[in-house]
Amino acid sequence: MAKLTTIKEAISLIKDSATVMVGGFLSCGAPDKLIEELAAQNVKNLTMISNDTSFPNVDKGKLIVNKQVKKLITSHIGTNPETGRQMAAGELEVELTPMGSLMERIRAKGAGLGGVLTPTGIGTTIADGKKVYELDNKKYLFEKPISADFALIYGTKVDKFGNIAYFGTTRNCNTVMATAADTVIVQADEIVDCLDPNEVVVPGLFVDYIVSAKEETLAEKTLEASVSGEASSKKAGV
């Protein structure tokens, strides 16, 4: 079951050369506090899998500016000139992947599949060096699954069972990343005792650690008390 912990302790699990998925579409739904701590602990030689690299010195962009990433698998780097600079200088290896293929490759790992057949990229440089299958007169590119040691994801509301609910467009790639990493850490805007099961977007079984985005304003003890306090008294209201 998911364990409530501090941002510092959760991030200290991540060692140099780890592969880390990071959720968020630009800054929307990015686990900014977890990323901040990863930057503070200065873990190096990371392989990062993310939709984008946000902006310089903003969430995911900090890890780039801080030169903590040696390899990046992503769909778009246009919002962060530093990513492009490091790529051009040969300091950072970048694998650009169509966004839909990136998501399906992550899903393939999470779903226990051996890969994905997609029409995306056929006839383009994305197909270079990849197997092409023709099925019913249509060509498909074989794309391999992507896994990670860690997934750092965001949740608007998370309950102590690890169940996650989202507001607005924050869910983006957080949901699929939750399924594909060995250790999943979720940063919650709000931690509640128990979510309405109808609200849950990511089932709690995928989540290993829960941290509060507001922990700097809360004593750790208070947080733990508030989570465990009424745990058994409330039923999962529908």
Added chain:
Amino acid sequence: MVVQEGIMAETTSKEGLSKEKIREIIAKRAAKEFKEGDVVTLGIGLPTEVTKYLPENMNVMFQSENGLLGVGKDQTGDDTDPRVINAGGGFVEIKKGACFYDSQMAFIMMRGGHIDATVLGALQADSEGNLANWSIPGKFTPGMGGAMDLVVGAKKVIVVMEHTSKGESKIVERCNLPLTASREVNLIITERCVFRVDLGKNTDSTGVLASKTAEFSENTALTGGLILEEINPMFSLEDIKACTSASFRVSENLKEMEI
């Protein structure tokens, strides 16, 4: 982040059309492609301007790859919520009937053939329906984002761009820039004209090429290529021929482009 706008940079064309006027002509024309109830995904930049010219009472749902079907107006002021954005990262309102979803669902919609039309900018488009809009070798490439999936999956792919860049035709016989997708473009709209792309696919209901089925006949022969459907009255057919490096046929129903 669906796609970069491509080169839309020059200020005023030789014909004296201002950049603003060029964008207006293109966006107005593209807006006519939608019909009531369509679900449409727009690229960033010029394609987004299409929303300005939709008829007031027409209900078109705009889909965004970051997880919103029913994108509304840009939201400004103090009550913006950073938790509701469009694919360009801007804060937006949501329309009645809107819904949120994750990235997987976004691409089930986009790649899976559930989007009625997409409007995208381009660096080049060619007579085979190929599109190049994500990369220029030797220059910084921002990445394709969701553009490759979208172009492959959308039912109708509409390319909007200036006719020329630095005097060079952007409508070419064969793209020499890296492709976004092969043989997927249906319509090319510039400030000077509208080309329909005959993809020669003649697909049946299951998407199988007619040419590969027993029903294939002379009547469905794969002609292919560009067909000039409309001309901006400010230009002549000769003008279009002179500024278009791709070969094309002229439609029997050639019309004036409404500008």
